[in-house]
Amino acid sequence: MKLKKITVTGGAGYIGSLATRALLDRGYEVQVIDNLSRGHQWAVDKRAAFSKCDLLDRALLSKSLKSFQPEAVIHFAALIQVNESVNQPELYLRNNFEGSRNLLECMKENSISKIVFSSTAAVYGTPESIPIEEGEPLAPVNPYGESKAKTEQLLQHYCQNHQFAGTAFRYFNVAGAHPDGTLGEAHEPETHLIPKILEAARRGEPVKVFGNNYPTPDGTCVRDYVHVMDLVDAHLLALEHQISRKFEAFNLGSERGFSVLEVIRATEKVVGQKIAIEMNERRAGDPPVLIAQSTKATRILGWVRKYPDLSTMIEHALQWHRSCFKTRA
Ligand code: UFG
Numbered sequence: 001m002k003l004k005k006i007t008v009t010g011g012a013g014y015i016g017s018l019a020t021r022a023l024l025d026r027g028y029e030v031q032v033i034d035n036l037s038r039g040h041q042w043a044v045d046k047r048a049a050f051s052k053c054d055l056l057d058r059a060l061l062s063k064s065l066k067s068f069q070p071e072a073v074i075h076f077a078a079l080i081q082v083n084e085s086v087n088q089p090e091l092y093l094r095n096n097f098e099g100s101r102n103l104l105e106c107m108k109e110n111s112i113s114k115i116v117f118s119s120t121a122a123v124y125g126t127p128e129s130i131p132i133e134e135g136e137p138l139a140p141v142n143p144y145g146e147s148k149a150k151t152e153q154l155l156q157h158y159c160q161n162h163q164f165a166g167t168a169f170r171y172f173n174v175a176g177a178h179p180d181g182t183l184g185e186a187h188e189p190e191t192h193l194i195p196k197i198l199e200a201a202r203r204g205e206p207v208k209v210f211g212n213n214y215p216t217p218d219g220t221c222v223r224d225y226v227h228v229m230d231l232v233d234a235h236l237l238a239l240e241h242q243i244s245r246k247f248e249a250f251n252l253g254s255e256r257g258f259s260v261l262e263v264i265r266a267t268e269k270v271v272g273q274k275i276a277i278e279m280n281e282r283r284a285g286d287p288p289v290l291i292a293q294s295t296k297a298t299r300i301l302g303w304v305r306k307y308p309d310l311s312t313m314i315e316h317a318l319q320w321h322r323s324c325f326k327t328r329a
Pocket of ligand 1: 080082121122171172173174191192194196207210221222223260286290
């Protein structure tokens with residue numbers, strides 16, 4: 001049976017807003033729940049029902065779900081900065097874990113039992129073997145990863161004890177924007193590598209590189225970049241996939257690693273200009289290498305990436321970056 005009504009938490013954020021658009025384009029009815037603490041009202045698709053609600057406000061959350069009566073929830077809402085989580089661990093555990101616990105309780109109260117949850121590569125910490133498979137132990141090294149690992153474990157209990165169907169997607173480094181250049185990443189403050197490089201290029205300033213003494217070929221951290229539209233596709237597949245009363249975790253990455261310096265070089269090619277570098281100390285909580293094994297998502301969900309090239313991700317991010325500065329200038 002095809003689902004019709006989906007609630008998206010965090011639908012005012014980067015990935016959530018693009019997922020909302022994709023769902024609406026496919027004919028789903030969508031409710032967005034977002035507290036707008038980090039997301040933006042302008043990013044909420046006008047075609048969606050919007051509830052300004054914090055996941056920590058249990059009464060309002062339950063009321064919002066009750067009024068819309070979705071058949072499934074895609075849960076993106078979360079704080080996502082590793083560095084901030086190291087400085088404010090309680091904030092991350094409260095917002096990400098307690099918020100998710102409220103959501104699961106409210107779903108149960110309203111007889112909604114299907115959920116797709118945004119998890120992260122940060123649940124693996126500093127993994128023993130690369131590429132990382134889903135069976136690797138969860139051993140986060142920062143409170144952000146810990147808040148997501150704890151939520152996955154709770155979700156697993158809900159699947160076992162309350163007949164929930166739960167999919168956890170462990171995102172690697174999400175990049176890019178809608179290919180038409182009209183929607184993308186707008187974090188405040190922005191901390192992610194590709195938008196930081198684009199900003200440095202636009203301003204003609206050097207980009208800060210956090211650490212060049214990691215045990216990697218060029219000394220800078222290696223990450224696995226995945227296009228945001230491919231990530232969104234995986235969520236649609238998970239909704240349509242008939243996993244019932246079961247928990248499954250999937251990595252979403254591209255199975256290729258790029259160092260910080262390689263990403264800077266690739267961006268130079270896309271923007272057609274040289275970008276200066278300023279070497280800085282390591283950033284707290286950064287594991288040296290994160291590369292996903294993503295074959296499980298392909299095997300079980302039929303996930304196929306449309307935009308596997310780093311240069312395409314950078315091109316789409318650049319289009320969005322330019323359109324932002326045109327409208328806001
Ligand atoms: N980096 C720089 N300079 C910058 C920004 C980042 O050198 O100005 C470096 C970081 O130190 C890191 C790499 O670029 O080594 C990537 O950093 P990002 O901030 O872009 O991404 P992270 O790898 O820290 O984190 C992202 C998500 C997390 C997720 C993680 C999993 O934001 O939610 O990927 O791989 F957990």
